[in-house]
Amino acid sequence: MTRSWWGWGDTEEALTAEESEALVARTSAFLPAHDFTDHAPPSPDDLPAPPSRLRPPAALARLCSTGQADRLSHARGKAFRDVVRNLEGRVEAVPDIIARPESEQDVLDLLDWCSTSGTPVIPYGGGSSVVGGVEPRFPAPAVSLDLGRLDQVVEIDRTSRTARIQAGVHGPALENQLRPHGLTLRHYPQSFTHSTLGGWLATRAGGHFATLATHIDDLTESLRVVTPAGVSESRRLPGSGAGPSPDRLFLGSEGTLGVITEAWMRLQERPRxxxxxxxxxxxxxxxxxxxxxxxxxxxxxxxxxxxxxxxxxxxxxxxxxxxxxxxxxxxxxxxxxxxxxxxxxxxxxxxxxxxxxxxxxxxxxxxxxxxxxxxxxxxxxxxxxxxxxxxxxxxxxxxxxxxxxxxxxxxxxxxxxxxxxxxxxxxxxxxxxxxxxxxxxxxxxxxxxxxxxxxxxxxxxxxxxNGGTITHHHSVGRDHRPWYDRQRPDPFAAALSAAKDALDPAGVLNPGVLLR
Structure with missing residues (x-):
């Protein structure tokens, strides 16, 4: 399969000409006056992307890419406004380097380089954000930290029915690794095929179940998170009353407090x-x-x-x-x-x-x-x-x-x-x-x-x-920030800012997400 650089999913799964014609026919039935002229996407190689402004240290160069299509495909998520800007060939903020760590030590080294140099770094899972969560919407040079090579189920505890899983694994690959054991995470957001465990955790994604375990939070036993201030690893427990939960700090933090590298997740027997x-x-x-x-x-x-x-x-x-x-x-x-x-x-x-x-x-x-x-x-x-x-x-x-x-x-x-x-x-x-x-x-x-x-x-x-939340499961990103700022209590906003200062002193992790 070939991932679409401009739109959703894989190019092979896009609507066929016949499906598009049928869709236009259905839509024109209730919007008959609309002009349905098709506008094909441009080739990424034809767009005026600026040259990369960054050069990684020699020790990290093997992990880094500056290819134009690679940079453009990491520049935005998959919201409507992202798709349309791509269709129009509007090249705005683009990451300068795509870094693909192969180990947790690589993550540590990359964060150390970015913190020391003051370079913003945006953790990137499947890139399916619909709220501007992976877009470098700032003028500084930026690194997109793609965790896709950290994609393994490392360990399974069959007795406790849990597994230690790397954050970069996509939904189908995760289920394929669990299936021989008769187990499943049973978490299926609409983006399942094109999103990762780390992305689900960082955005508090909603999944398969309409009741009870509705969010990824409910399936999380413990987290391991790399921050510029050090590695945070919570203890594996079915529950605990020992103060505020460290996992709750990082669940939904959208890459602005640290990079989730792996998690112990609660599994289930496959339904019969x-x-x-x-x-x-x-x-x-x-x-x-x-x-x-x-x-x-x-x-x-x-x-x-x-x-x-x-x-x-x-x-x-x-x-x-x-x-x-x-x-x-x-x-x-x-x-x-x-x-x-x-x-x-x-x-x-x-x-x-x-x-x-x-x-x-x-x-x-x-x-x-x-x-x-x-x-x-x-x-x-x-x-x-x-x-x-x-x-x-x-x-x-x-x-x-x-x-x-x-x-x-x-x-x-x-x-x-x-x-x-x-x-x-x-x-x-x-x-x-x-x-x-x-x-x-x-x-x-x-x-x-x-x-x-x-x-x-x-x-x-x-x-x-009228009493609603600005988001139930799409996360905050940059697009929801104005309303999130008004929804959250001021004392909590101050505490979150203090946590950001403590974990990311240089302020390089995903600037503009959750916080000013």
Missing amino acids: WQAKASVSFTKYADAVRATRAIAQSGLYPSNCRLLDAAEAFLNTGVQADGLLLLAFESADHPVDAWLDRALELAADHGGTVTARRGESGSAWRSAFLRMPYQRDALARRSMVVETFETACTWDAFESLHEAVTTAANAAIAEICGAGVVTCRFTHVYPDGPAPYYGIYATGRWGSTVAQWDELKTAVSEAILA
Whole structure:
């Protein structure tokens, strides 16, 4: 497979001409006035990337690359605004060197060089950030520290059902190494194929399970982190009350406090039993109440994803005001009884089972995995297609949902002219859901990044004003920083800044992420 330098995933997995034509036909049905002219991506070799301004020490030169395509592919993540700027051939900040350590000692040596010389260094996993987390958005020369060569499951403790795993391993390679042992991490973000364990840890990624172990935090037993001030390694424990957790300091730190090199992760037996169903509702409010009842029931489904009418129709073809996708799984016992009880709760709120084996869910899952490729195809055709996500308590959801959709639709009308807003729950908790919104709006070629930035600002303001979090699982990066600064308590901001000063005295680790 060949990783796309400008867009999502692998070039071989991009939409075919036939798939693109079908996508344009579906989209033009609700946006008939839009100009769907295709704009092909430029070759990275034809772009005016500036020459590298850095020369590594001789001892580190074997780890470093200054190839133009390499530097351009590490310059940005995979958000809509990243993809469009690449399509437009806009070369802005580009890392000067791509460093690929082969051992933890290499990481230490690279950080020592960067700290001594005052060179910013950006830890890089799979590069799938959608919030500006890997972009050198500053004028100084920078090193992109690609951990992709640290990609092994080093040790497995079968008794405790845990494994010591290097941070640079991508999702499929991780599961392939665990499969012969009958074990799985069972953490599948949408970026699974193109993201790494270290990236999941550094961004507190959300994964496979809609309840209970929703974030990578819940699967982490201990971390080993290299910082300019030294190596931090937490003790392997199932739980501890010994003061604030050192792991919690680095989980979600986005490479600004240290470089996660390996972690002991909690594994599971591979599931043997599964039960799935989809349930349709004629009223969205009833679907929300049913989802809340299931989230608070103690049944803990592995999937409990609620799609609104637009999301359901666009991605499964089902016409319903709400479509709830349910799944249960276990390595120990059949789970049909749990699904039966969940369906009873859904029926109490007017739900009708549309597929017991989850055909609608399977259709949505296939569409879910193809969504980033579809976004890229529409971005090439001047569409504004992007997502934003949050979480709130159940009592706040109705008002937040109304405020967010109103703000989004008003901004679309003013900035783009026409568009659609969709919503789905990615995860649910006893005390609240994690709504994930999508925008499909008409754009003007050459202006779609600016249009999205305006839309993003309007929606983010509505989220913060109505009790939501600026991000549930996409992390902060540079794009969410203005709202994150306002969300976090001031005393905590001061403590985080002090931790940054202590661990990274030269201030070289991922400047601008989390902190000014």
